[in-house]
Amino acid sequence: MLTRLDRMLLAVRDREAAADTFCDVLGAERVREDTSPLLAARRTVVQAGISEFELLEPAGEGPVAAQLERWGEGIFAAGFATADVPALAARLSERGIEHSEENGRLFIAAGQTRGMNTVISPDEPRSPVGLIRYVYEVTNIVDDHESAAAFYADAFGLDASRFSPIHSERYGYTGTLTLLNPPQQLDRIELTQITEPSLAMGRYYARRGQSVYMCYVETDDVQAVQRRLEARGDRYAGRSDDPNPEGLFIHPTALHGMLMGVSRTNLAWAWSGHPELAKR
16 A cells, blocks of 8 residues: 655754755755644655655654654654555554554554654655655664564555565675565665674664664765765765765764665665666
8 A cells, every 4th residue: 555655754953954964965955844743843844856854853842852862863754655545544543553643644653563653645746856866765673574574564555475585694684675566666664683783783773672774765876976975074885895886875974863875776676676677
């Protein structure tokens, strides 16, 4: 029932400063401002590619303020689109998954999933802007990736036969890519189960347990993003030592606490079950 990974939501201390950052780094554009009584937050929304980033500044006590107090700035939730929000709400209720509704969207707290605050929005087309194409992946670190994959498949009406196994010695995990609509789309939840606790993802899991770790975006021009990061003096790392990397990782200090991977268009198919699609 999910059509795509639609947005990322961040808890930030200053939404205007965060919006400036996303515009500088990704060529994002401001699209609207409003408030969320449910989250007790003032919200600035920017668009990059066809994806939106919701920058949430506390407007009193609530879940956004609580996250900032405990963990500081960073990813608050992942957002997905569906063609039928009421039908998905009914499916969640049938399975005893508690959720709230606000302005036609659903909010599912992390305690109801596998540590991932989740927003469900109506699927609406957008014309792309900026330097990226879209957000295609959110990484959810879990205790048991097979159990988590079965949970998300059932909760969100996903076809588990389309999922793809994933394993990384370099980053110390094994897991499942819950691909929503391959090979037409890369959109997915990456479920990772730690195999090497000493590495960065393992240390994060030791602190925060089941949680959202990072997101990944796709671009036709990795070097354009790299040049903007360098102009700002922001921290990043290439996927390899190649001076013209096909991807990079933007350090959380550059994006208000969010770790973001950047890969060139189609590269991610190399590890997503369709390596034949990874060509330029």
